[in-house]
Amino acid sequence: MWNRVVVKKNERALLMSEGDFVKVLEPGVFRAFDPFGRLTVKTCQLDEPLADASLGEYLRCAATDVVSRYFVPMDLADTQVGLRYENDMLVEVLAPGTRRLYWQGQIAHRLETIDLRAGFALPQDLVTQLQLPALRTRATTGLAGVLLAHVPAYNVGVLKVDGKVERLLEPGVSGFWRYGRDVSVDLVDKRLQALEVSGQEILTRDKVTLRLTLAASWSYVDVLRAFGQLQKPVDHLYRELQFALRSAVGTRSLDELLENKQVIDESVIEQVRARMEGTGVDVRSVGVKDITLPGDMKTILAQVVEAEKAAQANVIRRREETAATRSLLNTAKVMEENPTALRLKELETLERIAERIDRISVFGGLDQVLNGLVSIKPT
Structure with missing residues (x-):
């Protein structure tokens, strides 16, 4: 008929009567006369939040004195992000709309809120904090809603929000909130690059099939313009090189191509430069690497x-x-x-x-x- 419960110093307990909350049991030994077995006790760890969300909502509304005595509320609006600290160490990023109750006592809990309406970029000091998990005993959780963009040297990052190009990111690390928006960063190498169009089988004017490989060197002159006009600039350049190569080979006979191979390079670069003008992509040079004839034609x-x-x-x-x-x-x-x-x-x-x-x-x-x-x- 008597219930005896021991609550440890790193624990708290919830006394329930037929499933209804009665009170919070502090560390010590609890005895209660329960001849009909109506009482139950739920033990909770101090380093974990209150697991029963419905009980938490009841305590916020009907037992505010219990909340103020035993809990640290961490409630966020739909336009807020929370940074949860334990003993002044950032341990978790809380998503908008989060509602939790953390136990007071063993750990010093602290909550910082950030208004998402003020902007989607993370403060630089917060980016630095999120970058150094190896120096801490406990890694930060809840980073699914954070995008950390690492832009290496000689590159820029094209920041896109909901599919729209916003701005360029310089080399370094930048952070952005993903909550309520689709944020992505495309890395762009600003150095001179090579693009190869290989294995192109093309008919000449006199109906001879040639297999050609074309190489081109190019670079970005205006990254924002390139990504503002073209969804995938590299793919677009590849297709233009293909079309120009087919035009240069398909309008000439085999004898003309064999006598002067340079005519292909001149024709291709002239056409590609005309088509890529104003797109922010500069084609520096174009050259045919090899021409392969069919076996019988050889x-x-x-x-x-x-x-x-x-x-x-x-x-x-x-x-x-x-x-x-x-x-x-x-x-x-x-x-x-x-x-x-x-x-x-x-x-x-x-x-x-x-x-x-x-x-x-x-x-x-x-x-x-x-x-x-x-x-x-x-x-």
Whole structure:
């Protein structure tokens, strides 16, 4: 018939009669006569808020003296954000509309409120606090409603609120409230960048399929204008490079492209610069990295090149033969007019023949050799 409850120093207890609140039990031993088993006791930890939200609302309305004696109310309006401190340490960010009761006693609770109507940017000192959880024994919770944007060097951040571009963020860390709005930050590298358009299969004017890879270097000259006019500037530039490349290749024959590959670069950069003018994106240079032909076309071109080189070699051979014939004709004219030269030529010929054989048989004397029959019998 007697109930005995021990409440520890780091606890409080709620005495309930048939489920209805009676009073708060402080540390110590509680005894109560309960022959019909109507009393119950709920033990609560001092470092946790009151778990029964409906009981909390009842205490706020009908037992304000209990609230002021035992609790620290942390109630926020729909336009407020709360910073909850325990022993002067930030431990939690409370969302708008939060209503909690924290026990007094073991921990010094404190609440700071921030009005969301004053702006969606976090104070810089608060950003610094939220950045250093490793230096503390307890990390800050409730950060789902906070966006911390880290902008590295040589970059800027494009701040968008509900899909609208607001402003640029300089390198560093900035914080923004997400409650009631969609906040995002796109990082933009302001340095010179490279973009490659690879694997483009395009038909030339004479219906030959080419596979090309195009490389372009570009940079932002006005980031706000680029993101204000284009949803995704890089994707838009990629498509413009594709269209310009197809236009440059599709309006020319294979022979024209092979004779002057630079015409593709000049045509593409001229078209892309005209289309990207006023968008805040500057295209510095464009170049074709490689051109790949189909297998059968490679064979045909190899045969054409081989035939061209063979024809060139034949022309050179004929030219040399003509020159040699002309030289022989000139020599013959000299010998015809000068018998001594003819005789010297004959002796030179005989000398060359003698170098190739071991024995010469001469019949009829030297005159017969020079003027008649020469019989050579190698041994």
